[in-house]
Amino acid sequence: MSRYDPALIEPKWQAAWDEAETFRAVRSEDKPKYYVLEMFPYPSGRIHIGHVRNYTMGDVIARYKLSTGHNVLHPMGFDAFGMPAENAAMASGGHPKDWTYANIDTMVAQMKPLGFGLDWSRMFATCDPEYYGQQQALFLDFLKAGLVYRKNAVVNWDPVDMTVLANEQVIEAKGWRSGAEVERRELTQWFFKISDFAGELLEAIDGLDDWPAKVKLMQANWIGRSRGLQFAFSTVDAPEGFDRIEVYTTRPDTLMGASFVGISPDHPLARQLERHDPKVAAFCAEARRGGTTEEALEKAEKLGFDTGITVRHPFDTAWELPVYIANFILMDYGTGAIFGCPAHDQRDLDFARKYELPVRSTFEPVEATEFTPPEEGGPAYVPPKSEQVKYINGLEGVQIWTGEEGVERAVDFCESHGVGQGVTKYRLRDWGLSRQRYWGCPIPVVHCEACGTVPEKKENLPVRLPDDVSFDVPGNPLDRHPTWRDVPCPQCGAPAQRETDTMDTFVDSSWYFARFTAPRAETPTSMEDASYWMNVDQYIGGIEHAILHLLYSRFFARAMHITGHLPQTAIEPFDALFTQGMVTHAIYQTKSPEGRPVYHYPEDVVLRDGKAFLKDGTEAEIIPSAKMSKSKNNVVDPQDIVRTYGADTARWFVLSDSPPERDVEWTAAGAEAAHRHLSRVHRIATEIAGAPEQGEAGADEALLKAMHKCIFDVKQGIESFGFNAAIARLYAFTGTLQKSAAGRAAKTEAAKTLAQLMAPMTPHLAEDVWHMLGGEGLVAEATWPKADEAMLVEDSVTLPIQVNGKRRSEITVAKDMPKDEVEKVALADEAVQRALEGGAPKKVIVVPGRIVNVVL
């Protein structure tokens, strides 16, 4: 009798699938299509157990859909541009290209043994010139369609290395290499006009029925539609050309509580003042220090500079408000100027107290018990806008309105008095795509002294990255390349320079899903293929991409439609989205004599009675469920797992213990258990031949009934992403099969069905069992079993009996017993009688088929 030997069977069945081209996606109209996609990986060097979980989930769906009669597209590629390749080149010489392609080779070699049902013939990397050339073509079409433009924007500037830093390279407001204090500096950069689509992208969220609600909420908040008032304050003693300051506010109802006007250090007025007043210049320079992230800005101390300029209140021209330059106001939002209402905004209140500005409430709680108004030292009063408040100092006398009513009324009032107008604004900013780096897709334009910014001609694409570059000095090698920049102007032929910025890597990942539908097309997409395969029916990836990647992709799909690269039906490219959790692993930690943590590899630790010991007997602290990280020595390598247990065990385990949307902790014991179970299934299958021809009375029927229940539950589990629940059912059914006294025919049928039900998760083992029991062809190509409804019905049901909501007993009754009968049986129950103490219940609630609750 052969033992379960994954090292033997896994390569064998992988070869069989290759031979049969089982997973080659073929466009044909005879079957419905199904496109399943996992977020493609960055080629960091090795695949991670988290990848295994992600791709296994996709593979379960892909294989399941294949067995339900679909043409399945399940591709794989690499998101291959980005900083780590340049960092590697800086750290250890070499070229980003060599590093990246070597990593891709390694990772593909690690992925293949896992037996994913992927169409490898469609593979590409975003750093392939064939891919980024098409991306350049898209860029040129977007440019022509007015979807791209240039403007100034701030970057993190390292004044020592003289280079632009990514946010992650700014550590505590200092450059990661130089340690120099980072400055915000303006550069002219390229932008996609995503803000033109803000309203559309927001409204279309409603149609994304199969997206997680939290992702939709995050996107909606990110786009951030707000209703407010835009109006101008007239200034007193301001420089020429600044007789008005435009402000935008979402709280015009607090206008009578205004106490100052704040402008961004980058506001034109601040810029003007800066030119003539060294004190202003010093303040603005100080305000521009530190990183560019919203988090850094929010957490920085709120500072202001009194310009000495004042503005007149629109409803009381005798009332003058001071104008401050304030470091927390962004030029990108609204108009770069606000009015501050300290009573109803904590940040404004902190600011007012610091600079001794007046505080004046415009509304208070309807019932002002235990309320300390901000005037008297209380915190800013900021109730939800849906809550009713009492306007004591509003524009229209004393009123009780909700905040929403107050805002709408204030907009109407201001408009009717000629003070500004109601406007809808979005928080969403345009997408800056310029990166001052080498390892990215070159932006295909040329700067000509005579013609200005000129698009490269499409026939000259791809604009290839030069290979002869070095990374021994900071900055962008394209900038200092001796010849690459110099090209004739595509328009006039005069000497000109290429754009040296490359594209944000989010651009690469914003359309790869479309490219997979025709990966070798000579245009970015092929309409025929895109129309057939799009949309992605099921997209699977990490929650960390909830906002940017997914929003950019939604924008790109719209832009690609406008430029004729995608059909109208594909403007929402992902029909269903699933966000999976991480794979975590315990950290084993001891302390060095100096008290520093020392991390130990799992293989150097012995577990005993829930405690961890090193080889020398020292006990190590166990930190459970930690994100895997190389520096913490708690990374498990899929290759090791496959070598020890086989791919099926790895696949089974990553799906089994936790719901897919949550994190799962990798434990050696868990992997061990998964492997034991798979061996058991294999053994059961080999033993069926020895089962008696005739089973015990009723055993065949009981087994087949359990089988149909299992078919039903597993289908349910897979279709609802309840893989862990499906696996729990498969464990149970395996136990039933093992113990069954059924005859050989019934057992064979049950085991073959078990193989089919396990096939999406453990495809190699399933093929082996299927083949062993005389299944025809490949189980991967077999039709999914159908549950027989008649086998699912039970005739009696067990109901719990509660007394006052606490379970006291249970009764078993016929499934269709009428309510009043059930009530009678329940009341007759011994435990209920004891609780009643001879009295009558106040009420009896009978939920048919569910529960009985007796209320005393």
Next chain:
RNA sequence: GCCCGCGUGGUGGAACGGUAGACACAGGAGACUUAAAAUCUCUAGCCGCAAGGCGUGCCGGUUCGAGUCCGGCCGCGGGCACCA
């Protein structure tokens, strides 16, 4: 700081508002074995001999009934526009 999640036995987790702890790990007991491994059986939230009581991060609310819904807090995680 802002936005979004999550929190259930020793552990991972299950549970259309309806028997909290399915399934699994670790543990305990037993069978088989000269012995071990492998395998199989039983057991198992906590306290308690038991009857019973207590239990889903904490406090409060809605409900006949709350892990699930609502409000407030605590802790952990994701995102915050140049990490991918």
